[in-house]
Amino acid sequence: MNPKSREMRNQWIGRKFDIHTDTPDQKIIALAGNPNTGKSTVFNALTGLNQHTGNWPGKTVGNAQGTFVHKGESYLLVDLPGTYSLLPNSVDEQVARDFICFGRPDVTIVVVDATALERNLNLALQVMEITDHVVLCVNLIDEAERKGIVVDLEGLAERLGIPVVATAARRKQGLGELCDKLAAVADSRIQPAPIVPRYREEIERVIEELTPRLEPLLAGWMKPRWVALRMLDGDETLIADMEKYMTDSIESGKVLGGEVSATWPQA
Numbered sequence: 001m002n003p004k005s006r007e008m009r010n011q012w013i014g015r016k017f018d019i020h021t022d023t024p025d026q027k028i029i030a031l032a033g034n035p036n037t038g039k040s041t042v043f044n045a046l047t048g049l050n051q052h053t054g055n056w057p058g059k060t061v062g063n064a065q066g067t068f069v070h071k072g073e074s075y076l077l078v079d080l081p082g083t084y085s086l087l088p089n090s091v092d093e094q095v096a097r098d099f100i101c102f103g104r105p106d107v108t109i110v111v112v113d114a115t116a117l118e119r120n121l122n123l124a125l126q127v128m129e130i131t132d133h134v135v136l137c138v139n140l141i142d143e144a145e146r147k148g149i150v151v152d153l154e155g156l157a158e159r160l161g162i163p164v165v166a167t168a169a170r171r172k173q174g175l176g177e178l179c180d181k182l183a184a185v186a187d188s189r190i191q192p193a194p195i196v197p198r199y200r201e202e203i204e205r206v207i208e209e210l211t212p213r214l215e216p217l218l219a220g221w222m223k224p225r226w227v228a229l230r231m232l233d234g235d236e237t238l239i240a241d242m243e244k245y246m247t248d249s250i251e252s253g254k255v256l257g258g259e260v261s262a263t264w265p266q267a
């Protein structure tokens with residue numbers, strides 16, 4: 001995303017999500033993950049006292065936003081509610097999904113529990129279906145070590161196609177490397193290429209039919225393949241939220257009506 005696009009995105013996020021950057025083109029990082037994986041511990045360790053909390057607009061779900069500086073660059077970090085999925089079965093899940101889909105953070109960090117990777121990776125895969133800009137934070141690595149669990153970080157990064165960093169957030173271990181990786185993704189020095197989960201053949205056939213039609217309508221907001229999957233699943237909340245967020249997109253005019261801006265949103 002170029003600085004001008006980011007500036008417009010940031011203004012829009014301010015209005016829609018009550019998330020406010022310090023500077024017009026500050027980069028925005030979201031923290032997603034299952035409950036109790038250490039998101040808030042990572043959030044607190046990085047932002048310290050530079051944070052404030054509130055509620056997501058119109059929801060009783062708490063939200064925390066804070067800033068930190070890494071190697072001279074300032075970032076706004078947003079702590080999302082802990083969720084097991086992004087299929088909107090609850091308000092928490094809808095809030096997390098909407099921020100990733102429509103807030104379009106520069107990077108989404110998925111914090112996973114190193115002692116329960118199999119369960120945790122489900123959410124990571126869902127985030128990777130929505131956006132390429134993902135970093136996996138394998139937290140509680142100290143707990144894993146204590147239990148004799150060895151995580152093949154390189155193998156994981158290779159299989160998933162995204163950067164992977166091990167952390168023990170409570171001891172503030174690994175956070176420097178986490179910041180290095182998210183900075184590299186935020187300014188495109190690293191371009192993750194997440195694996196694409198494949199579905200049954202008949203589903204793949206419908207996806208193939210739908211995606212070229214969705215692509216121009218979505219104009220880079222999210223991956224057409226994912227939207228096709230959600231439509232196949234009959235997810236009406238996504239359609240409703242697309243109307244809510246995408247029809248009022250400042251300079252871009254009526255995105256769903258087909259008139260899209262050349263400058264924003266941009267993948």
Ligand SMILES: Nc1nc2c(ncn2[C@@H]2O[C@H](COP(=O)(O)OP(=O)(O)OP(=O)(O)O)[C@@H](O)[C@H]2O)c(=O)[nH]1
Nearest residue numbers: 034035036037038039040041082140167168169170
């Ligand atoms: N041993 C160990 N404990 C950790 C680590 N990170 C977080 N914890 C602990 O794990 C518990 C949960 O941490 P939180 O940061 O509240 O987790 P969260 O993901 O924000 O939880 P929710 O907001 O409820 O989804 C706390 O007791 C933390 O102190 C870590 O790296 N190692």
Ligand SMILES: [Mg+2]
Nearest residue numbers: 039040041082
């Ligand atoms: Mg938390």
